[in-house]
Amino acid sequence: MVVPSLYVSLSGQMALERRLETVARNVANMETAGYRADEVKFDSLVKRPGKDPVTFASTGENYISRQAGAIKQTGNSLDVAIEGSGWLGIQTGNGVAYTRDGRFQIGVDGILRSIEGNPVLDSGNAPIILDPLGGPPEISKDGTIYQEGRQVGVLGLFSIPEDAKLSRTGNSGVIPDAIAEPVLDFAENGFAQGFVEGANINPISEITKLITITRAFESTNSMMQSVESIRQQTIRKLGEG
Template sequence: MQPGLYVSLSSQVALERRLTTIADNVANAGTVGFRATGVKFEDLVTGMGKGSMSFVSTGETYLSTKSGGMKETGNPLDMAIKGDAWFGIQTPQGMVMTRDGRFTIQPDGMLVSIEGYPVVDAGGAELLLDPQAGPPVVASDGTIRQNGNLVGGVGLFQFTPGVDFVRYGNSGVVPPTQPQPILDDPDVGIMQGFVENSNVDPVLEMTRLIQVQRAFENMAALTRNSESSLNEAIKALGA
């Protein structure tokens, strides 16, 4: 097989992966707390000198660290994070990190996420409020008070998603290692009565979609040309 076919095939595999991430980003442009997915590609060189060839790697996904815009809701149970931190929720898969702060209080007083999972404090314990004590007041450090009494604190955590991270549910991410609680960081805090919008830029993602489509068409044309050249060579040698 001609080298051009290998190069074209590696490019098409990479473009397919990029297309998948773009489609996921566009689909979640309106998802609260969603962080966009990016892909890193590298050149893979084989051979030396004039016989060397460059291929593209299949790519590694990474999570965008850009924050989404803040939207005021006025709901005392809605919370948004300012800075590099995440809420922790307990799920059947263990603790999951999320930026979606649309919380509710169950009849038994448990504070839960939009998907019904318990929200945890800095120590990983579930938060219990008094459903009869009125709306909670949440300070920027996450402490919660009802009727002036301290009843708990929303935990804020940091972790490194790493490459090829795993998503969970609405906008959650499964941490590859134990997340670390943030206890005293002036750059991190909670904004009560707000939610964080998705950090996806739909216009930018659509532009990237067009670029991927054109690149895929170019690779397809390269493949056809390589096959045509190979067929002509076979005919010439056979004659």
């Protein structure tokens, strides 16, 4: 059982390495507005069933957490935070993506853009165009945008299916593998102007995870060295016999 023990330990180290990568990425993005943390779902794999089954750790499956981040007030008329579980639509070089980062800017062409320069979309996936000289916009809970008392556009708010798999794009954007539908009910969903949502990352929790993973990796490495030492001793004794 010495060799299987080495393989089990190695599988554990591979899983820990993957978890370490996700935690490090989360720590690096703690201050990124609208960022959604990486998490890993682990399963065990039984590779040798029987009287003495050998269970290996899988490297895990990454997924993006949808838990909301903390909201902070900025007072900036071009900042909005999302209430509820919806997403803003933005047009990127990879197609339509979705984000919770509601920091906007108005281009010289009047197009409302994300902080990364991507056009912000309405519910029909069309860019929103404002008057660059029309003064600060007023944005209502349902996303209606006014300038000087005149309606000039409506922010799109989209719902991504719960079972959709998300992939990353840009700083805080995601692209789902399913169709996102416009949100029509603004009783529990909507926008809050003058606020920004932060990353959904708990700094203390992530630092604690880093320490725990590092210690687990060191412990597994120590065990592997012990198992290898036993294997070498066994080989020598068999050779002497």
